[in-house]
Amino acid sequence: MSWELIIQEWRLLPSMFLHVITSPGTVATLFLGTLIGLVVGVLPGLTIVMAMALLLGFVFRLPLEWGLALLIGIETGAQFSGGFTAIMINIPGTPAAAATVLDGFPLAKQGRAREAVGAVIGASFLGEILGELCTLIFLPFVTLLALKLGDWEIFLVTVAGIIIAGALAGKNPIKGWIAGVAGLLFAMVGMDAIWGYPRFGYTIDLVKGINFVPALIGLFGLSEVFMVLKEKVPYQLTGRPGRAIMRWDLIFRHFPTIVRATLVGVGIGIIPGIGEAVSPWVAYDWAKRTSRHPEEFGKGSFEGLIAAETADNATSGGALIPTLVLGIPGSGPTAILLAALFIYGVRPGPTLLIDRPGFVAFTVALFWAGALMMRIGAWLLSSLTIRLLYIQRELILPLAVALGVLGAWGSGFTYFDVMTAFAFGVLGYLMRIRDYPPAPMVLGILIGKIADTSLRRALLTYSNNLLSMFLRPAGLILIAFVIFLLVSGRRIRGRAVART
Amino acid sequence: MEEHGSEGQRNAGEFLAGIVLVGFSIFVIVESLRMPQRGPIPYVLSPGFLPLLLGFILFLLSTFVLSEGIRGGGHRKLGMWLGGISKHEEFWRWLIILLMTGGYTFVLGKIPFWMATVAYFLAIFIYLRIGGPARIAMYALGFSLFVSYVLPKLFEMPLP
DSSP states (O other): OOHHHHHHHHHHHHHHHHHHHTOHHHHHHHHHHHHHHHHHHHSTTOOHHHHHHHHHHHHTTSOHHHHHHHHHHHHHHHHHHHHHHHHHHSOOSSGGGHHHHHHHHHHHHTTOHHHHHHHHHHHHHHHHHHHHHHHHHTHHHHHHHHHHOOHHHHHHHHHHHHHHHHHHHSSOHHHHHHHHHHHHHHHHSEEOTTTOOEETOOSHHHHHOOOHHHHHIIIIIIHHHHHHHTSSSOOOOOSOOOSOOOOHHHHHHTHHHHHHHHHHHHHHHTSTTTHHHHHHHHHHHHHHHHOSOGGGTTSSOHHHHHHHHHHHHHHHHHHHHIIIIISOOSSHHHHHHHHHHHHTTOOOSTTHHHHSTTHHHHHHHHHHHHHHHHHHHHHHHHHHHHHHHTSOHHHHHHHHHHHHHHHHHHHHSSHHHHHHHHHHHHHHHHHHHTTOOHHHHHHHHHHHHHHHHHHHHHHHHTTTOHHHHHTOHHHHHHHHHHHHHHHHHHHHHHHHHHHO | OOSSOOHHHHHHHHHHHHHHHHHHHHHHHHHHHTSOOOSSSTTTTSTTHHHHHHHHHHHHHHHHHHHHHHHTTHHHHHHHHHHHHTTOHHHHHHHHHHHHHHHHHHHBTTBOHHHHHHHHHHHHHHHHTOSSHHHHHHHHHHHHHIIIIIHHHHTTOOOO
C-alpha cells in the first residue's frame, strides 16, 4: 500500500469533515440515525445490526452521503446508549456494553449515575474520535496486521476474551470461566458450519441453534428482573435525577487509560466478528492491571468504566479497516455498511484508495461528525433519559420484561427464541445467586461459533503439519498472552482482595 | 432463596452446583464422542472436537467447585438447605414473578400479543402494589400501547 495514497487521505480529512458538517442533508440524516441508534441501544433485544438491516432497503433510495450518514449515525448512537442502560438498570443494551455494567451500575447505586453517564459520554466520544484517527494514521500497518491474522489467531483471541471476561466479571475466576465455557458450549448447539452436522440437535429448533439475542435478554434482562423484584423493597437509585455531569477532570486524569483502551479497540476491532465483544474486556483488564486502585474495579471505578466504554467505541475504527481496504467486515454493523457500499456501487478493497480518493477520509469524517452530534444530543437529552430510568424499579423492570419478550421475538420471529429468553432468564438468576457471572456466558454464546469455525478451519488447513500452525509467530505471541492471562488471573484478584 | 446464608448453606449450594455441572460436562463429553468422525485427522476434525474439549475443561473446573463444596461439608447440609429454601419469603416472591413471566411467554401465540401484555402488566403491577387501581390501569395500558403498538409500528415488526 503506497504511503502517498495514505497521506492523501490524511490531507483530505479536515476538508471532508468540514464538508460533512456543512451539508444540511448529511447532518440531518446523521442526526436521525443517531436518534434511531439511541432508541435501539436503550431497548433490550433490539440490536444495531437489526436496525441497520431494517433500514438498508430504505437507504439505497438516498444519495450515498446521506445513506452512509444514516447507517453510521445508528451505529454511533446505539454504541453509546447500550452503556447507558447498563449504568441505569444493570441491563446492557448491546453485548459490547456488558463490561460497562461492572462499574457503571455500582456507581448508579452509589447515587453517582449522572457522573457515570457523563464519564461514558466523554470516554465514548474520545474512543470514537481517537479510534477513527488511529485507523487513518495506522492504515498500512493495521492492514498488514489484519492480513497476518489467520483462523488460528482468531481462535486464540476468542480464548483470550473468555479468559479475561471470566477472570474479571465475578468474584471467583473459576466460576467466571465455567460460565464462559458453558456459553461456548451453548453456541455449539445447532448445525456445525464445516460438516453440516446438527450438534445437540434434539429438536428442529435446536438444529437451528441458540440465538445470542434471546440469551442476552434472558441472562441480563430477565435475571435482573427476578433478582430485584424478589426483594420486598427493591432498591431505588439514590441521588437526584438530572442532566449528566461531565467530569472532564476524570477524563484527563485517565487519559493514558483512554489511549490504551483506544489501541486495544482498534487492534481487536480488525478481527472479524469478535472485535466489539472482546475489546472492552481486554481494555478493562489492562486498565485494572495498570491502575493504582485495582481494588475499586467492579465496585464503581470510573477508570474501569472509561476503559470499557472507550474500547467499545474505538472498535468501530478498527472494524472499519478490514471493511474498507480488504472488503472483509470486521463486525456486524460494518457488514451492513459493506452491503450498503455495494448497493451504491462502491467496491471496498485494496484499490479503494485509488478508485475513490478521499472516500476513507470521508467515512472517518462521518464517524467523527456522528460522534460529536451523538454526544451533544445525549448530553442535552440526558436530563430526560436519566429521569425516565430513575423511576421506581417495580415499574421499569416489568416494562423491561415486555420489551425483552418483544426483542427476543424480533430476533428470529419464533416462539423458541421467546422461550430461550425465559429459560436463560431462569438460568441467569440461578447463576447470579451462586455468584456465577452471566457476562462471560453471553460472550461465549456470541463468539462460540466463530471460535469453533476458526479452530477447525485452522486444523483443516494445517492437517498435514499441525506443528507449523502452533509455530506461527502471531499465534505464538497470542499463546504466550493466553498463558499469561491464565497465570495472572487469580494472582491479580488475590492482590486486589488483599489491598481491600 | 439463600443468598447471604451461613457457610454451611453456601457449601451446600456449591455442592449442588458442582454436581449439576459435573453431570452436564459428562453429558457433553459423551454426546461429543458420539458425533461422526470425518476428515484427514478423524477425531480432531470431527464436529464434536471443540465440544469435547470444552466438556473436559468444564469437567475440570466443575470438580474444583464440587470439591470446595465437599470440603466445606456441603453434602451433609444439602437436605437441610433445600428444606429451608421454601421458608424464605423471597423464594415465594421470586416464584410468583417467575410464574407470571413464564405465563406471559407461554400464552404468546395463543392469545393476541396486546391482550397478553395488558394482562401481564395488570397482574404484576397488582402483585407489586405500585399504587391504586387508577395508577395500575394507567401504567398497564400506557406500557402495553408502547410495547404492542408503537414499537412494532416503528420497526415494522410482525407480532407473535
